[in-house]
Every structure is written in structure tokens, then in C-alpha cells.
Amino acid sequence: MSNQAKRLSDCPAERLAQCRAEAATFNDEPNFKSDENALEIFFKLMAHKMAKSAAQGRSGWQQCSQEDLSRMLREHVEKGDPVDVANFCMMLRANGFSIAKPALPTVVPVVATVNYTGYEPANHLDWCAPFSLQRLADGTELVDRAHATRLQAEVSALQHRLTIADQRVDDLEKDKQRLDALGGNFWDVRHHSAPLADTGDYTGGVEIVGRWMDKPHERVIGEDYNESLRAAIDQAMTADAYPPARPEYPELDAALGEEHWHMNPCKQGHGDVGTCGGKAFCHTCDETITATTTQEAFEQWNATQPANPK
Structure with missing residues (x-):
């Protein structure tokens, strides 16, 4: 490949003519045997495509979003022209984007559309749909019911996962508030147990203890006798600024x-x-x-x- 690429004209028409002239040098028997030749030839093909699009009034890829460029890239992959695919890859890279993941389909794909244009029934029975179904209106869109069912199941599953994730985030946020309260107020957590009469079993409890300059210096501001640390902290977080020695x-x-x-x-x-x-x-x-x-x-x-x- 040449050390310095030839500068293309700023005029779309001139640029198209220039790219066509460059492409004419390898249109007959392009030599793709070496990396250098292959890259140079492919660059000229890309430039020719870009110049042709510019001459047709297409521009503005510099302002396109990552999602739009990625969508158009996938569409041109299906069309099968590797030069177009390469140009969209160039646009993504030039804008500092990676290829975005495809969005989930929001509508069920239409697989067919009813169209009676130019149709003349041979007799009145032709107007009757099979199995006594009513004739569909012209322009009715037909969808794959199985595909629609799968999409609905996927949406329901994603919504369920999203609901669980939201609840988990709420729980973690509440736990963060509790930890911040413990650390910010220098509270102590005390666990204690006591025998249950003569049963041989023990019952436990948890207390949240704060400290004050005036007496009593230590005050229980939260307690729970079902061994729930969260419940005890929640009670402490709602305690008065100068609470009694124990919750009332x-x-x-x-x-x-x-x-x-x-x-x-x-x-x-x-x-x-x-x-x-x-x-x-x-x-x-x-x-x-x-x-x-x-x-x-x-x-x-x-x-x-x-x-x-x-």
C-alpha cells in the first residue's frame, strides 16, 4: 500500500469520479494475493461506495447514534455486501462506538398480508374461507402465533426478573441505610439470650445501644426479641434525639x-x-x-x- 493515501475531493461529484477512476485500475483483474494489495483495493471500494452515497445526497453518519448505526450494520449484513458492512463498521469506529447489542423485538413480525387485488372468484363458494372462517379484510396482517406466544413468554419472564431485581435493589438500599446509621452514630449491637423457663431451650434478643454525654450515658434505642437485627436498627433509626433509657x-x-x-x-x-x-x-x-x-x-x-x- 502506498505510504500516503491520495486526498479525495470535497465535491461529492468529483469524489465519485475520482473513486471510479481509482476503481477502474483493478476492476479487470484485482490482485488480492497480498495483504497490502487486498487492503488497498478494499479501501478504494469503500471510498467508491461512500462517494456514490454522498453524490446521492446521503450524509450525516457522524451524528448517528450507536443504536442506529448498529441496526443499519445488521441490515446490510443480511443484504450481503461486505463493502457496505465495512463502511458501517468504519462509521461506528470513527464515532468511538462499539457494535450495540440488538434490541428485543417490540412487535410481532408480520409474516404475510392479505391482498385480494386482482382476484376474481370463480363462484360464490370461493368467497367462503376454509372451515367456515370469515373472509379476512383486505390488508389484514398475519402473524406466527407460536412466535407471538414465545415472545410474550420471554417478555413475561424478563418482567418477572426485572421485578425481582427491583425488589432486591430496594432491599439492598435499605440495608445500606441501616449500615450507614450504625456506623455514622457509633451504635453498639448487643446480643443476649435467656433460658425458656425449664424447657432447656433459650431465647435470644438483640439491642441497639447509643451513647450520650448526659445520664444515662448508654441507652437502648432499638430492641427485638425475635432476633431480627434489621427490626432493631429500624426502631433505633426512628428514636428521639434524647430517648429514654429503654424504648417505651x-x-x-x-x-x-x-x-x-x-x-x-x-x-x-x-x-x-x-x-x-x-x-x-x-x-x-x-x-x-x-x-x-x-x-x-x-x-x-x-x-x-x-x-x-x-
Whole structure:
């Protein structure tokens, strides 16, 4: 190949004539035996095609999108001219694009169109469609039902995957907010367990603990006795700026007050006791009784705990 390519004219008509003259030098017996000759010949073929298109008023590929150029490239692959394919590859590369992935079909391909133009029925029976079906209107588009069904199934599957992905993104975003709250506020996470009466089993809980300059310096701002760290953090994230020593449950306290629910101290004499979520427990030593309902846990607690421990 020559060290310096010949400059083409800026005029489309002149450029076309120039490219035709260049192509005439190898139209009879082009020599593709060496890489250098093959590249030079193919370049001239590409330039001739570009000049011909420019002379016909086609331009603007520099402003085309990656999707449009990639679509036209695939269309010309089907047409079978490698020179056109090479020119579209050049356009993509010159614009800094790679070949975009093909978009999913949004409509069902039409495989045929009803057209009665020029048709004259031999008799009235010809107007009747086979199997007593009604005659289709002129211009009706026919589609492949099996292909349409496959496309609908693919769309449904993609939509299902998208819904799951969206939910996963939402869950991860919530977990990120929880981690940011833990790290940004320097909260502690404390796990504790307590025996379930005399069953030999244990129940666990989790607490979120924050620190303040004034007393009490440590305050439980989130808790969950079903061992859900997320639930405990969520409660801590909604706590007041200066919360009490432990979370308060006014509605539950009001209900206990109306029913005259008075809890005896635990077996070790601690008075910081309470009930919640089917459990009766001591906040100090973690002594716990679990029942089907909170009221049953309360009744079992008072039945097994002395009113005045020694």
C-alpha cells in the first residue's frame, strides 16, 4: 500500500469520479494475493461506495447514534455486501462506538398480508374461507402465533426478573441505610439470650445501644426479641434525639394499666420487667418466659415469680 493515501475531493461529484477512476485500475483483474494489495483495493471500494452515497445526497453518519448505526450494520449484513458492512463498521469506529447489542423485538413480525387485488372468484363458494372462517379484510396482517406466544413468554419472564431485581435493589438500599446509621452514630449491637423457663431451650434478643454525654450515658434505642437485627436498627433509626433509657411502649403500658397488669420482680429481685410479643422478661438479667400470647406470658410470669423475692 502506498505510504500516503491520495486526498479525495470535497465535491461529492468529483469524489465519485475520482473513486471510479481509482476503481477502474483493478476492476479487470484485482490482485488480492497480498495483504497490502487486498487492503488497498478494499479501501478504494469503500471510498467508491461512500462517494456514490454522498453524490446521492446521503450524509450525516457522524451524528448517528450507536443504536442506529448498529441496526443499519445488521441490515446490510443480511443484504450481503461486505463493502457496505465495512463502511458501517468504519462509521461506528470513527464515532468511538462499539457494535450495540440488538434490541428485543417490540412487535410481532408480520409474516404475510392479505391482498385480494386482482382476484376474481370463480363462484360464490370461493368467497367462503376454509372451515367456515370469515373472509379476512383486505390488508389484514398475519402473524406466527407460536412466535407471538414465545415472545410474550420471554417478555413475561424478563418482567418477572426485572421485578425481582427491583425488589432486591430496594432491599439492598435499605440495608445500606441501616449500615450507614450504625456506623455514622457509633451504635453498639448487643446480643443476649435467656433460658425458656425449664424447657432447656433459650431465647435470644438483640439491642441497639447509643451513647450520650448526659445520664444515662448508654441507652437502648432499638430492641427485638425475635432476633431480627434489621427490626432493631429500624426502631433505633426512628428514636428521639434524647430517648429514654429503654424504648417505651405507651399503648402497651396503657393496656396493661387498664387490665391492672402488675408484674412481680424476677427471681433475682429486679423490678425492670416487662412483656412484649408473647414474652415476659427481665431487662436486667434476661430471665424470660415465652408463651403463645403476651397475656399468657404475663400470667405465667406472676405464677412462677414470687411477689416479694428474698
